[in-house]
Amino acid sequence: MNKIALVGNPNVGKSSLFNLLTGLNQKIANYAGATVEKKSGKHKDIEIVDLPGLQSMWAHTLDEKISSKEILNFAAQKQPILFVANGLQLETSLLLFSQIADLQVPIALVINFKDEVKKNQIDIDTSALKKRVGCEVILMNSKTGEGLEEVVALWEKNQFRVPMAFCRSNYEKQEGHTIVNSYQDMLVNHLEDQTGEAARLYESDVLKRQQLISSIADETVKQTSANNPLQALTMKLDGILLHPLWGTLIFLATLFAIFQAIFALSEWPMQLIDGLFSYFSTLASDYIPFKGLADLVANAVVPGLAGVLIFIPQIAILFFLLGILESTGYMARISYLSDRLLQKFGLSGSSVIPLMSGMACAIPAIMSARAIKNERERLAVILITPFMTCAARLPVYTILIALVFPDTMIAGMSVKGLALFGLYLLGTFTALIAGFFLTRYLKQENQSMWMMELPVYRSPHWRNVLMDVFLKTKSFVVEAGKVIFVISIILWFLASFSPKSEEFITQKIDEVKVAQGADVEQEASSIRLQYSYVGYMGRAIEPVIQPLGYDWKVGIALITSFAAREVFVGTLSTIYSIGSEDEGPVIERMRKERNPKTGEPYFNLATCISLLLFYVFALQCMSTLAIVRKETDTWRWPILQFVGMLVLAYVTAFASYQLLS
Amino acid sequence: MHLNSLKKGERCLVTQMPEEIAARNFLLVNGFFVGAEVQVNANDSLRQLLHLSVGGRFLAMRKADAERISVQKLEA
Known part of the structure; x- marks a missing residue:
């Protein structure tokens, strides 16, 4: 044996x-x-x-x-x-x-x-x-x-x-x-x-x-x-939680509370992490003897990692709250509550668990679609799950929301929390609409019966829930950290060196000095960045992204984040850190960023909404594409999915920017 | 009578299963067979679902599917 x-x-x-x-x-x-x-x-x-x-x-x-x-x-x-x-x-x-x-x-x-x-x-x-x-x-x-x-x-x-x-x-x-x-x-x-x-x-x-x-x-x-106390308790709770009116209200209130909690509970740990990384940056500048290496660590690696790791508290809170829903048996009740609504979109209550799991990460969510009996529904769920707002979108959303929405409360609810809830709803609604069209397009082999087991309610197994939060958060940190570490080093080299000579760049700085008649030392870093390799690369793609309201710096972040969405914040953090003399978190640098033509803040409502919409719809996750390939056993679906979502992201971002600017 | 017509709290015995073999086998492995006892815990008209107790398990079944199962109501 x-x-x-x-x-x-x-x-x-x-x-x-x-x-x-x-x-x-x-x-x-x-x-x-x-x-x-x-x-x-x-x-x-x-x-x-x-x-x-x-x-x-x-x-x-x-x-x-x-x-x-x-x-x-x-x-x-x-x-x-x-x-x-x-x-x-x-x-x-x-x-x-x-x-x-x-x-x-x-x-x-x-x-x-x-x-x-x-x-x-x-x-x-x-x-x-x-x-x-x-x-x-x-x-x-x-x-x-x-x-x-x-x-x-x-x-x-x-x-x-x-x-x-x-x-x-x-x-x-x-x-x-x-x-x-x-x-x-x-x-x-x-x-x-x-x-x-x-x-x-x-x-x-x-x-x-x-x-x-x-x-x-x-x-x-x-x-x-x-x-039969356990069964009696389950029936009693189901009487409330599956009630035609109260059941729906409790479900919506639960979801809403999750998104409020993500903002409310994460504030001070995020400040703590931010402070810690600023301290690391200062330490690197002060104590690393080689100037180039000190600059690489202090202005590229540390800000790049900090840009993403600062979101650990929010991601851990999301995983923890979803873990409680899963371990108590409430997730199966969400399937019950949603079955009729989902039928209108060609899906069933069985789609709920993959879709809700997609709020944590699309990869296990897509795999969990294996439990769906109907083959057509399973394929549709695989294709629409990436529209659900995964944890990797959270850093992008949080930073963009913070740039345009005030830090105020309305009727006891955080405005930022409301905006985040709205983005989750938009992702979910888009997934359902996509499901509606896909299930009409995909061939149905045979009509099958639908049934779902409603497990007895159990108190959460806290050790398992916490272990799950730890492992998922660790995986996020390690996976994102690896990519960001490599990208920040590459970006530092590309941003620190130029195809032009030092004389050329000095001349350009002097020209700006003469033209503006002022001390432009503060802008010297920005000019150097503009003539660096990354500056040239960014400007090459600018014609494609300019109609969406993005400059070349955002364009670079957009490209690097095609590997994984969370890299967007890390990349911007690195670029703004290299291209600025200012210290402080990336959000402060983004707030200070000005449109060179108008002098207005660059990250205004139009740009931020355009970026938010792009990230709601675009499939920027290599691992998701790989898992879709594995689960569908063909490249046809992941390619169609990637292109379809990219086109939708581009069109909506373009339309919103043109309307709002 | 059919399973979908039972009200909350009513119990019944399954007397006839659907004609389609795949549906019958699906029901069978979920505890539905001729003679099985089923209790209706909720008949949710809004969501068109039944909340059932079968063989010690709680199951949700669509009313449209339950209409394919003939039952004999048991007196309380």
Whole structure:
């Protein structure tokens, strides 16, 4: 034995157990479909494989098909399976268990949520169940780790057993002198044929299993009291949270509160980070002995990193609040609340989880679309998710909002928070409109039923939520940091050196001095920047971006941020730091920036709105394009998506600038 | 009668499943089969959804889909 698969229905705690066993931090959420791909980790020298949850071996969705195929591979290799069941829904879990048991693979049954089973006064007779299913049965709690030692003992003491066969004998046929069993073939066939003979065979198979499972459940599971506090609480909360009027209002208020909190709670930590980086810059200037290197660190690397890292508090708050929605079970309720509205846009409640997850990052969000049953809807969701406002847009939005919206409150609400909420709504609305057109254009293979599990409400598992926030924020910092570090060094070289001679630049500075009749020492840096390599590059693209209200400096930031949106702020921070004698955060430098023709502030309402709209609509994220390519298995969709979103971004930015300027 | 016509708090037994095999198998693995007991926790006319309890699970189902399932109402 060198590897073990964790298998079970969706949302039964497989990933919690995986994390306990491997020490890794696989995403955990209280809704079906949180895990959509195979993940591996090690427990000592044993490889633990966490598979996406599936309702039965009759796979409906891409993530379920991944699991079905992997289970068949495990069975072929006789590798053991650790089957995780939900103690509150044991009868439901036993259907899949019985199907896997009939593959005659070594298995053990772990019944999770021991605490909830006890709270709901459900009595599971594990000894009787062990006899009926013919393998080890362990009751555990993957939240606290209770029962983990018994689980580990399964492989340490070699306790996996080939269980009793449920309906396997129905597939036996005498062929010559040997008995051939076609059960595995039936499972493989039905993965390909879900409407023909294999489907009919499958139906009769499941019905036989249901009868057998009912008799096992009757014998081994007893509800010792009519009280079912967890279920009763869920029904009570659903009465309010899914209420036709209150449910919608609470949902809107929740979203609104999230965006207000992003601004309200992040102010002082952002000031702290800003102060810290200013201090680093001063230290670099004062203590690095080589002038060129000191300039590179103080005026390029540190301001570039500070420009983005200052947004860590806002991003962490967003991840934390979304994490709470996911872990309590409220995310599935958002699917319920939105299903009818989404149907008008060709989507369903199943699209909500990828779309809401897109508010954190489009990459896992696009992958989570694997849990969508309808292929047309899945493709549409993959294509529209990048319109949702991801965390990487937050730095861009925050800085542009701060430039044009006042720091005041209206009826107790922050104006900046309202503006941010508006941008999130615009992204969401655009995603829905795009969904409407796409689902009309894409071919529908077959009309399918829609159903969604509403998990019982659970209090957030704070350790998991905080760990998730830490990992996602770390990933943002590392990924953005790497790109910004490299770009800021390249930009520093391009901005510090010129194709023109030093005499030429000195002459230009003198010309401006004579023309203005004033001391232009303050502008010397700006003139040097203008004649640097980056200055020439920026001016080459100026004709294309000028109609949108952008100068060459913004143009450079726009180009570098095609790799990742958050690089925009880092690039501007570096460019303004090199091109100015002023100290202070990038926002102050942006405020002081003047239009050379009019003398007016450069970042006025027209320019900022134009930039905001460009970033709402443009797909500036290489990683998103790569994941769309992977999920659609063609370059056609990511290319169309990139071009379509770029055209929309350009046209709206152009129209807004022309109207407002 | 059909599942979609039941009111909040009413219970029923499934008596007939949809004709289409794919829909039937989809329902089957979600706990719906002839003889299964279903409770309606909410019949949401605004969103055209049913909030159901089936086999210890809470499920949301569209009323249009529920219309394809025949049931026999159980007395309280």
